[in-house]
Amino acid sequence: MVAIIPLNTIEFGRLSITGLKYLLSYTYENEVTFATPEYEVFRCSVILAAKQVSNYAYNIFTERLPPLKQIRNSVQVKNEFIINKQIAKKLKPLIKFIDFRRINAQIISDIIEPLNIIPIEIIQSAYRNIAISSDSNLSNTRGKSINESDYVWDMSACGSNLVIKDDGKIVLAGKRHYRHKHKHRSVRGKMLLENKGIFEWDVIIEENCDSAWVGVCSSENFNYDRSAGKQSTGWVLSSDGHCRNYRVLIKNYCTNFGDGTIVTVHLDMNRRTCxxxxxxxxYRKVLEWNNLPSKLYPVVSIRHPGRCRIQPHLSTNDAF
Structure with missing residues (x-):
């Protein structure tokens, strides 16, 4: 989902005002994962509006609105009334979905207000809310920020002979019980995926084994000393290209993959699809999996010498 992709990493040619309006309206007051600080939301909105006016306007406002990390290097450029008025008009559909309370007052004063493209009543309201707000810890990012510490394997939900390393990011199959080296073991992630929302994460196959499995599982009736695909509460993709949920086997879902492969899981809990x-x-949604429950976890199943890493999915491959 684009909400977990920082907006400043997406090319402006791949954005539309309609698409951005939908994203901002959906995330404005909803507790969904969001990766972009509110100033960057404002910056992206203005530059996108400027792009609709002219390349000249785009260049001017790109210069006047530096990325948050470069805010000290901002450059003041002479206002041009006609261009500002055109940008303000293009920006109007987005303004009500930008939460100016989350933007630093100094940035509003030094960077945003001098642009003369935001109605004065919105600027004054932002100052007033910042001044009287009892919530001094209001985050500069709407919704739930992405916490990389959520993307780790759970030592309390881990099969025997699996070793978790690198602060929980890596799981590997050990050699301690050599006679069991040909048996798959499973481990789930700590992040609970429930209710509504779209969740995406990456699993990197750092070292493949004979069929590494990647997907989701339920905590109910799940045996971590077995392969997830052989259980009714596991829904996984194998490195041999097959999908499996207990007795439901979908062959040739994708091509075989091995060492270094990045597998991204796209879980839509609104529609219960994966x-x-x-x-x-x-690849396509696995529509054969029509029994996904309301609570799931990331899961992998490996055997020696398998090794997998979990991480947030922040790719910009998915456009509006």
């Missing part, structure tokens, strides 16, 4: 991207190529 799909996968393998090395940048997105």
């Amino acid at each position: 799909a996968f991207t393998v090395n940048g190529k997105r």
